[in-house]
Amino acid sequence: MAKRQDTKKFFENLSGSGKSIGVLTSGGDAQGMNAAVRAVVRMGIYVGAKVYFIHEGYQGMVDGGENIEEASWESVSSMLQVGGTVIGSARCKEFRSHEGRLKAALHLVERGITNLCVIGGDGSLTGANLFREEWSGLLEELVQQDLIDQEAAQDNSTLHIVGMVGSIDNDFCGTDMTIGTDSALHRIIEVVDAIMTTAQSHQRTFVLEVMGRHCGYLALVSALACGADWVLIPEMPPEDGWEEQMCQKLSENRADKKRLNIIIVAEGAIDCHHNPITTENIKDLVVRCLGFDTRVTILGHVQRGGTPSAFDRILASRMGVEAVLALLEASATTPACVVSLCGNQAVRLPLMECVQMTQDVQKAMDEKNFEEAVRLRGRSFENNLNTYKLLSFRKADSELPHSSFNVAVLNVGAPAAGMNAAVRSAVRVGITEGHRMFAVNDGFEGFYKGQIKEIKWGDVGGWTGQGGSILGTKRTLPATHLDKIAEQIKIHNINALLVIGGFEAFLGLMELSAAREKYNEFCVPMVMVPATVSNNIPGSDLSIGADTALNAITDTCDRIKQSASGTKRRVFIIETMGGYCGYLASVGGLAAGADAVYIYEEPFDIRDLQSNVEHLTEKMKTGIQRGLVLRNENSNVNFTTDFIYQLYSEEGKGVFDCRKNVLGHMQQGGAPSPFDRNFGTKISAKAIQWISKKLKESYKEGKVYANTEDTACLLGMRRRALVFQPVVQLKEETDFVHRIPKEQWWLKLRPLMKILAKYKTSYDVSDSESGCCVAYNNNVVSVVGRFVLVYTICYLCCLC
Numbered sequence: 001m002a003k004r005q006d007t008k009k010f011f012e013n014l015s016g017s018g019k020s021i022g023v024l025t026s027g028g029d030a031q032g033m034n035a036a037v038r039a040v041v042r043m044g045i046y047v048g049a050k051v052y053f054i055h056e057g058y059q060g061m062v063d064g065g066e067n068i069e070e071a072s073w074e075s076v077s078s079m080l081q082v083g084g085t086v087i088g089s090a091r092c093k094e095f096r097s098h099e100g101r102l103k104a105a106l107h108l109v110e111r112g113i114t115n116l117c118v119i120g121g122d123g124s125l126t127g128a129n130l131f132r133e134e135w136s137g138l139l140e141e142l143v144q145q146d147l148i149d150q151e152a153a154q155d156n157s158t159l160h161i162v163g164m165v166g167s168i169d170n171d172f173c174g175t176d177m178t179i180g181t182d183s184a185l186h187r188i189i190e191v192v193d194a195i196m197t198t199a200q201s202h203q204r205t206f207v208l209e210v211m212g213r214h215c216g217y218l219a220l221v222s223a224l225a226c227g228a229d230w231v232l233i234p235e236m237p238p239e240d241g242w243e244e245q246m247c248q249k250l251s252e253n254r255a256d257k258k259r260l261n262i263i264i265v266a267e268g269a270i271d272c273h274h275n276p277i278t279t280e281n282i283k284d285l286v287v288r289c290l291g292f293d294t295r296v297t298i299l300g301h302v303q304r305g306g307t308p309s310a311f312d313r314i315l316a317s318r319m320g321v322e323a324v325l326a327l328l329e330a331s332a333t334t335p336a337c338v339v340s341l342c343g344n345q346a347v348r349l350p351l352m353e354c355v356q357m358t359q360d361v362q363k364a365m366d367e368k369n370f371e372e373a374v375r376l377r378g379r380s381f382e383n384n385l386n387t388y389k390l391l392s393f394r395k396a397d398s399e400l401p402h403s404s405f406n407v408a409v410l411n412v413g414a415p416a417a418g419m420n421a422a423v424r425s426a427v428r429v430g431i432t433e434g435h436r437m438f439a440v441n442d443g444f445e446g447f448y449k450g451q452i453k454e455i456k457w458g459d460v461g462g463w464t465g466q467g468g469s470i471l472g473t474k475r476t477l478p479a480t481h482l483d484k485i486a487e488q489i490k491i492h493n494i495n496a497l498l499v500i501g502g503f504e505a506f507l508g509l510m511e512l513s514a515a516r517e518k519y520n521e522f523c524v525p526m527v528m529v530p531a532t533v534s535n536n537i538p539g540s541d542l543s544i545g546a547d548t549a550l551n552a553i554t555d556t557c558d559r560i561k562q563s564a565s566g567t568k569r570r571v572f573i574i575e576t577m578g579g580y581c582g583y584l585a586s587v588g589g590l591a592a593g594a595d596a597v598y599i600y601e602e603p604f605d606i607r608d609l610q611s612n613v614e615h616l617t618e619k620m621k622t623g624i625q626r627g628l629v630l631r632n633e634n635s636n637v638n639f640t641t642d643f644i645y646q647l648y649s650e651e652g653k654g655v656f657d658c659r660k661n662v663l664g665h666m667q668q669g670g671a672p673s674p675f676d677r678n679f680g681t682k683i684s685a686k687a688i689q690w691i692s693k694k695l696k697e698s699y700k701e702g703k704v705y706a707n708t709e710d711t712a713c714l715l716g717m718r719r720r721a722l723v724f725q726p727v728v729q730l731k732e733e734t735d736f737v738h739r740i741p742k743e744q745w746w747l748k749l750r751p752l753m754k755i756l757a758k759y760k761t762s763y764d765v766s767d768s769e770s771g772c773c774v775a776y777n778n779n780v781v782s783v784v785g786r787f788v789l790v791y792t793i794c795y796l797c798c799l800c
Contacts, residue, residue: 030180039320416545540716
């Protein structure tokens with residue numbers, strides 16, 4: 001597939017005029033499906049196509065009539081934050097028969113629908129592909145039965161299919177993340193956090209069953225996110241004797257003064273002989289062998305309910321837009337494809353190849369080839385599994401390597417949710433590597449004051465789900481206290497530093513690196529892990545804490561908009577944090593369905609403000625009842641939140657009224673999201689492994705001496721990989737005045753937000769890299785994620 005040079009011309013050629021698109025949700029529901037439907041409808045209308053809802057999935061297609069309804073722009077308003085699927089989903093036995101598919105074909109031809117966007121699991125997508133393969137034969141039958149004429153058959157001769165996977169189990173091969181998975185993890189973690197408080201009160205053991213009949217992703221990732229004592233999944237059946245091992249571990253944890261135990265079980269969990277392992281089996285085992293007070297909780301359909309997370313809204317919106325583009329590009333010979341996520345790129349993959357791979361996983365498990373099943377699940381799944389094993393199973397002291405190195409961990413800057421998960425991971429991986437781990441309280445300020453103490457494996461138990469910074473964190477920079485910090489490093493014989501924090505941590509590491517010429521004490525391996533809600537660290541596309549803040553913004557916007565239900569037309573002006581970085585405002589605006597977002601990186605003037613007011617006025621006249629405007633706190637020194645509020649209030653008189661809200665520090669608070677827990681866990685584990693490597697390389701003549709650029713690094717997420725970058729080399733990428741990177745990937749998300757808000761704008765369909773093909777499973781597939789959607793990396797951080 002050749003790279004497109006003229007993206008504007010390409011987009012103009014993708015006119016949807018005269019085309020009709022049908023969108024349906026099939027099989028089980030998943031949070032985020034509505035966001036996908038909304039994106040398909042609005043992008044389809046944006047390019048000039050007619051878009052139809054097909055209610056109740058394939059059943060509605062077979063029944064026809066009012067089940068197939070033309071969609072309007074307004075018909076998908078207020079849909080983004082709703083869980084489930086508002087157009088309905090059903091399992092249809094009739095569609096599995098030839099007669100049922102014949103009826104469905106007739107109802108589509110009657111409306112001229114020759115493009116289908118199917119949102120569902122592998123069964124729904126397989127049915128769609130079969131429907132496409134039979135299409136020409138079905139039309140011939142309809143002509144023979146005089147149900148349609150030859151001209152109608154000719155006009156509708158080709159059926160194009162594009163699929164999106166909506167499944168909370170994340171069990172579809174070919175995509176790293178399915179729509180609904182992140183929201184399901186949110187529900188699970190919310191329940192686990194609540195259960196842990198009561199379990200601790202009564203010193204109880206809780207056995208939780210989560211969904212995943214054939215895939216253990218939810219169980220595995222939730223176990224990693226909450227620090228569960230044991231997890232049982234179908235892809236990793238325990239060996240004979242697992243009962244004794246589990247009971248021994250539970251007993252050891254209680255002996256370490258841990259007041260609770262959490263065991264997570266996937267509903268499809270089995271042992272190595274394919275015998276099912278149920279929650280009641282485990283409860284009886286724990287009570288019989290240990291005598292612990294044990295309770296069982298089965299989460300059930302709670303995991304499918306509730307509002308979609310910010311991640312699922314953005315993932316679904318992005319995929320919905322890509323699905324429309326794929327349909328518009330399709331030719332008569334284009335095979336059915338599925339819009340998938342590969343790392344941080346949206347790609348089109350052959351639908352049936354992905355279905356076959358999914359079936360191969362189950363085949364491997366049926367044949368007891370579990371290692372192959374884990375491999376087929378993908379690198380993300382495998383990394384999650386390895387990380388869980390690394391952090392959950394403590395080796396005996398006799399089994400640990402004895403490195404005799406001391407590693408210090410500290411938090412610097414403002415608190416961010418996920419910092420504690422990062423510290424826990426660093427401590428436990430460090431101990432596993434044979435190091436002595438030291439905790440520094442209150443950042444660099446505590447460092448020069450000597451607030452340093454050794455921290456053990458059990459000291460960080462239960463830290464994963466706690467917000468803020470347990471170690472304490474301050475914005476103090478080290479430059480004015482270098483001599484005292486050097487003295488403390490010498491006193492405690494610190495051989496390496498792990499700094500977890502925001503822009504102050506970045507500046508602090510640069511200051512320590514620059515001071516190496518004067519102080520030999522700073523000639524040790526140093527690495528920074530980015531943790532800030534602002535997501536403004538150069539060298540990393542994502543920071544720990546940003547996802548939690550994003551969900552706080554999204555949830556608050558949902559509540560604020562809901563407060564206007566049943567009232568007259570109203571526009572809300574919301575101010576977000578971020579300093580000069582507009583990440584939270586922009587991505588939060590996309591997730592919450594904002595009509596306009598004002599940020600520093602995209603300058604605006606009074607004419608832009610007036611244009612936005614007029615745009616909202618026109619939308620209100622068409623029946624829209626609520627508007628949402630987000631403003632980054634430092635977007636403009638003159639156009640303040642109060643100014644914008646007063647402008648909208650004055651110019652909107654007679655059409656809408658206004659309210660304003662400054663979200664403030666609530667964006668920094670709360671329990672970390674599953675994303676931030678897992679991101680912090682993985683990236684810190686990677687950082688400690690790097691430290692171990694550098695310590696070995698720099699240990700000579702009985703001491704550590706590291707004075708090269710590559711021994712003072714920032715560990716950041718760049719596209720699909722975690723990359724170590726010398727902080728000195730990041731200077732050129734940094735705007736130090738405004739504390740932001742000079743180039744920011746998420747700016748290319750803004751046109752998508754504007755399109756979905758009904759603005760006429762150009763849409764960047766150019767590939768963000770030098771080529772436009774990526775390799776997946778040894779096949780070359782075309783890239784359709786034509787800008788880098790880094791937010792959708794989620795749990796895909798590579799630990800290799």
